[in-house]
Amino acid sequence: MEIQRKDLIQLCNKFLIDEIDKNEIAKFASTLIFSDQLECNDEDEVMTNTIVEWDNEEANFPINKVNIQLWKERLENNIDKLIEYNFWNSHIEKQKEICSKFNSKWNPINKKLNVWVSLNLNQNPLNGIRLKTEDGTSGWYIWAGDYSKNKDFFQAILAEHLLQIRPEIINYFGLDTGFRFLLGKDNYEEVWLDETLKK
Numbered sequence: 001m002e003i004q005r006k007d008l009i010q011l012c013n014k015f016l017i018d019e020i021d022k023n024e025i026a027k028f029a030s031t032l033i034f035s036d037q038l039e040c041n042d043e044d045e046v047m048t049n050t051i052v053e054w055d056n057e058e059a060n061f062p063i064n065k066v067n068i069q070l071w072k073e074r075l076e077n078n079i080d081k082l083i084e085y086n087f088w089n090s091h092i093e094k095q096k097e098i099c100s101k102f103n104s105k106w107n108p109i110n111k112k113l114n115v116w117v118s119l120n121l122n123q124n125p126l127n128g129i130r131l132k133t134e135d136g137t138s139g140w141y142i143w144a145g146d147y148s149k150n151k152d153f154f155q156a157i158l159a160e161h162l163l164q165i166r167p168e169i170i171n172y173f174g175l176d177t178g179f180r181f182l183l184g185k186d187n188y189e190e191v192w193l194d195e196t197l198k199k
Contacts, residue, residue: 012072022063029054095174118143
């Protein structure tokens with residue numbers, strides 16, 4: 001029996017609608033790797049990599065809905081965003097580029113520090129400001145859409161959790177205290193130093 005990309009995509013769809021769990025995904029991959037009766041196209045690197053990654057999530061990527069959606073996108077369109085959504089250090093070079101572009105000292109944050117975010121981060125435009133760092137926090141405040149003064153508008157989350165929510169935000173976390181950014185549709189980007197934020 002030959003396995004094709006459509007078979008893996010079908011598994012992704014079943015996982016996304018909760019028909020199967022991650023154990024079934026891993027079992028499928030393991031069976032395929034060690035069975036002589038199942039075949040797959042070894043020349044298809046995307047398919048081969050996906051099967052290997054599913055077989056050992058501890059060494060690769062967690063099997064969850066965000067990553068399954070990314071695997072599905074890679075299988076369908078050959079677009080691979082798994083590293084961007086899973087590895088903090090994959091954003092370091094982009095941080096340095098942005099700092100150089102906007103004349104900021106590169107001042108990265110620890111991924112274990114808290115970032116203050118609004119609950120609607122799936123919306124646009126996306127705003128960010130960096131205030132002075134306080135104990136346990138990075139100094140970053142991120143919100144989408146219109147700003148609100150409501151006391152519950154911002155929630156604290158670990159910076160690394162943004163990897164699987166809006167990983168592009170992490171590209172700006174090297175900007176120094178006092179910097180702001182505004183991101184919009186069609187790759188719109190505005191970054192500037194607000195001297196009043198340094199006080």
